[in-house]
Amino acid sequence: MRIDKNQLGEANQKQIDGHNEHFDFLANSITKKGKDIDAIIKKLEDFQIAIPSWALGAGGTRFGRFGFQGEPSTLELKIDDVGLIHALTQSAGAISLHIPWDVPTDYNAIKDLANSHDILFDAVNSNTFQDQKNSKESYKFGSLSSTSKAAREQAVAHNIEVIKIGEKLGSKSLTVWLADGSNFPGQSNFQTALQNTEDSLKEIYKTLPEDWKLFIEYKPYEPNFYSTVIQDWGTSFMLANACGEKAYTLVDLGHHLPNANIEQIVSTLMLKGKLGGFHFNDSKYGDDDLTVGSVKPYALFLIFNALVYGMENNPQNPYPAWMIDASHNIKDPLEDLIQSLEAIQEAHAKALLVDQKLLTEAQLNHDVVKCQEIIQDAYRTDVRPLLEKARLNQGGALSPIKAYRSLKVRENLIKERGANSVASGL
DSSP states (O other), X not given: OOOOHHHHHHHHHTTHHHHHXXXXXXXXXXXXXXXXXXXXXXXXXXXXXXXXXXXXXXXXXXXXXXXXXXXOOSHHHHHHHHHHXXXXXXXXXXXXXXXXXXXXXXXXXXXXXXXXXXXEEOOEEOOOSSOOTTOSSOOTTOSXXXXXXXXXXXXXXXXXXXXXXXXXXXXXXXXXXOOXXXXXXXXXXXXXXXXXXXXXXXXXXXXXXXXXXXEEEOOSSSSOSSEETTOSHHHHHHHHHHHOTTXXXXXXXXXXXXXXXXXXXXXXXXXXXXXXXXXXXXXXXXXXXXXXXXXXXXXXXXXXXXXXXXXXXXXXXXXXXEEEOOXXXXXXXXXXXXXXXXXXXXXXXXXXXXXXHHHHHHHHTTOHHHHHHHHHHHHTSOOHHHHHHXXXXXTOOSSHHHHHHHTTHHHHHHHHHOTTOOOSOX
């Protein structure tokens, strides 16, 4: 299934009068505050978020998986699904592949298909958190950190192979997330595990093409519950520095202990020029992988305030790679991703409204009340008309969820693929 501009044009026409009324009111209000409305909309148009291949089917928990009908069972179908999301939202212009779940059989055909949807290939992701079919060594007791030299060499070789696959697709970065760790005190020597990991990452780093980046992810717990080798941003930052200037820390919203100040982490990494990428999701308790902005929308806004400040004031930090990393059981996966994209852009737009000059003055004057008023004034603004205008300018849907449902996208996918089609991956 494909969505063409005429279909969206017809759907938008029914809502255009209401949109124009709301947009004109908001634009006038923002302009009076000294903000350039056109510049804000342009930034929203340019902001593209990668969709991970593993989020296009129903997710799972450690207890079970409830499938969703019409799931994409091949890499080609996954790209088609991202194409549907991008056509509606105009903000999902990239797909992130996970290897070995998404190894192409015909690279040229896959690139042509992605290009037909106006989609690029974002970071490629390696998988050493589970044993693969026909693998000689097991990762039960670690991969890059393993005390087994053979297991480490296998894990390094896999990452190098992932880089080669990414090169063929036009990707420019490798994301490494390790499940390595321990469940019981005394099970692992912390120093040995960390040193093995650093040595392994350096071996991978040496094979990076000149124009590539290495993103090192972290997580405090799960699937190991006593220790994780790369447990926090500081360890990731240390390992990135040990590897070299092309290695960066990757921040995942769900990979923190409760109440961590993620906006401060982001600010520190950008100041040091080491924030490579950002994975969006939401949570109540831990790595819940819920729809972005569904539980903690104000926290998301505060993080974006730090991100926007960093992008404007930290030229030493490269432009970050953005990706959604969510996967759960009960929603239509495509609707969930559309909602996540909307929440990300909403937080982004609100952060763009913060008067940073005025905020800096209030900070220097220790006017704590004014600081809060400036921040919350931006947060309380209904910026949805700005998002609608950005989508409209690019040929997207004023209301992506309404268009998705009125065009009966899921129903058509079920007709095309069947009720029992299952996505590969999680």
